[in-house]
Amino acid sequence: MKVLIVEDDPLHRSYLHEAVSAALPECDTVIEAENGIAGERLARDHRSAHIVMDLQMANRNGIEAARAIWKERPETRILFWSNYSDEAYVRGVSRIVPDGAAYGYVLKSASDERLKLALRSIFVESQCVIDREVRGLQQKSLSHARSFTDSEYEVLVDIALGLTDRAIARRRNLSLRSVQNRLQHLYDKLEVYQTTAADPDDSRFNLRARAVTVAFLRKLLNYSALERAEAELQDWLREH
Amino acid sequence: MKVLIVEDDPLHRSYLHEAVSAALPECDTVIEAENGIAGERLARDHRSAHIVMDLQMANRNGIEAARAIWKERPETRILFWSNYSDEAYVRGVSRIVPDGAAYGYVLKSASDERLKLALRSIFVESQCVIDREVRGLQQKSLSHARSFTDSEYEVLVDIALGLTDRAIARRRNLSLRSVQNRLQHLYDKLEVYQTTAADPDDSRFNLRARAVTVAFLRKLLNYSALERAEAELQDWLREH
DNA sequence: GTGCGTCCTGCATGAAACCGCAACTCGTTG
DNA sequence: CAACGAGTTGCGGTTTCATGCAGGACGCAC
Structure with a gap:
């Protein structure tokens, strides 16, 4: 078995x-890449079917890289190993997982034991392993109440x-x-309002801008999601 | 010599x-904290005058913690050790350094050698050591052209x-x-405009929102700067 | 089918935001 | 002192936003 590690922190x-x-005595080769671009290339060259991927990387983030890799070979098994459980990441990952693919999402704060179990489950047993904290987000994100539909997330x-x-109207028809x-x-x-509850007369917030801020603070959005969205926007602008 | 390390990644x-x-054979005790709050407490309890501080931490970030520590003992020497050289961080640090304090800013990507040199320079020689990449930002931030004045940064x-x-008018008088x-x-x-150069007729961008996005993408703003600003805003709102 | 809920759409209005024009205040420079 | 530049302020006009009201399309359950 060959395992590819994509992670920018040495x-x-x-x-x-x-x-x-x-964790994997049956693994004979470990390859390393230090950013998403190199990761994609190595995955292609080595046809690696087992990948451990960091999400936040400077050059090209893990979601982009995973999307490109899964596009070529959807059966690739990828374990995402991240510092954060931002809803933006969780959403980003869920959006690109191919049907039936085995993948995992483990936080860097997890114990050695948990990481090793996840490695075996995904790479050997083809099981999906999602950190319970992340799982919680996913489900909240699906359950109707208090969560965002895709269309709401889109306007956001x-x-x-x-x-x-x-x-927006033109873009989304x-x-x-x-x-x-x-x-x-x-x-x-x-829950953004123009006025504060105390004094309904003075409007303080620009709802549009405030909504974005609140989304950021709640980690519905983060830098990497913005970056991705901006790239898509530029594509769309070119096509008009 | 006693050194306090504040860093959330084990x-x-x-x-x-x-x-x-x-790097510091004369150092007899090393204390560790895994977030800003614990860091502040340990700094106070141990009166540590030598601190290595991560910037991005979940519970309370390094800038907040450093500000609190310097407020009590401005002669404390702090070496900031960070993954990023976002202008938002650089600005945040510059803003809180007490006059004449010895401090440093080293990127995590720096070599072992560079880190050790910085440790000795700051803790033993009381020199300021600023990573050249960061230094570049600082100077750009001071030079007049293409940079932002404090008041522009404030409205941003x-x-x-x-x-x-x-x-904003009320808040800033x-x-x-x-x-x-x-x-x-x-x-x-x-350089944000409503219209694209190609077709001056269709306005596409909400300048206010676009400016924020661009600032984020250029790392003039980041999550931790937003978080800090939001806390200040809430304080101001309470006082009305 | 009828009724209900959800989403899309048009019209309309008051409040913000964007921005050109022009006067006024300072601090700096010649 | 006069000239200049940078930053503040007021006025006015146009555009965009936020939002209530109401009519239509679609799907689902009874």
Whole structure:
């Protein structure tokens, strides 16, 4: 068995290397990449079917890389190993997992034991292993109450990118009013209001901007999600 | 000599521990904290005058912790050890360094050698050591051209928080028009325009929101800066 | 089918935001 | 002192946002 490690922090990389060797005696080769681009290339060259991937990397993040890799070979098994359980990451990963693929999501704060178990479960047993904390988010994200529908998340991203209502309408093939409707729902769910409860007369918040801030603070959005969305936006702009 | 290490990642923490022991034979005690709060407490209890501090920590980030520590004992020497050289961090650190304090800013990507040199320079020689990459940012941030004045940065933060022009005016004791003026300057410097160069007729961007996005993408803002700004805002809101 | 809920859409209005024009205040420089 | 530049402020006009009201389309359950 060959395992590819994609991780930009050298300390974490060597820790992973050791963990992989210890957990998987059947693994004879460990390859390392220090960013998403190199990871994609190595995955292609070596046809590696077993990958441990960091999410947050400077050059090209783990979600991008995983998407590209799964596009070529959907049966690839990927264990995401991340510092954070931001909803933005969880959403990002869920969005790209191919049907029936075996994958995992383990936090870096997990114990050695947990990491090794996850490695064996995914790479040997083809089981999905999702950290319980992440799992919680996923389910909250599915359950109807208090969560965001895809369309609400979509407008959230669009206003975060700085698009006008009109531009969003064109991009998503909607009427202006529908876009504004979705924004209403978004504001409701994020619980942003123009005025404070204390003094309903002075409006303090620009809802559109405030919604983005709140989403950031709640980790519905993060830098890497923004980066991805911006890249997609630029593509769309080119096509007009 | 006693050294306090404040760092949330266990791997990095033990790496630092070793580096400190190797670089500073005169150091007899190394204390560790895994977040900003514990760090502050230990700094107070042990009166530690030598601290190595991570910036990005979940519970309370390094800038907050450093500010609190320096407030009590401005002669404390702090070496910031960070993954990133975001302008938001650099600005945040510069803002809180007491006059004449010895401090340092070293990136985690620096070599062992560089880290050890920095440790000795700051803790033994009381020299300031700033990573050259960070230094570049600092100077760009001071040089007039292409950079942001404090007042422009201030409005940037305010719109990022989602305040209305009127609210910003009240908060900063300005007229509405002045706030809008600063916003104009901000938009100019961030090079955000409503329309694309290609087709000046269709306006696509909400300048206010777009400015925030661009600032994020350029790392003028980041999560921790937002978090800090939000806390200050909440304080101000309470006082009205 | 009828009724209900959810989503899309048009029209309309008051409040913000964007921005050009112009006057006024300072501190710096010649 | 006069000239200049940078930053503030007021006025006014146009555009975009936020949001209530209401009519229509679609799917699901009874």
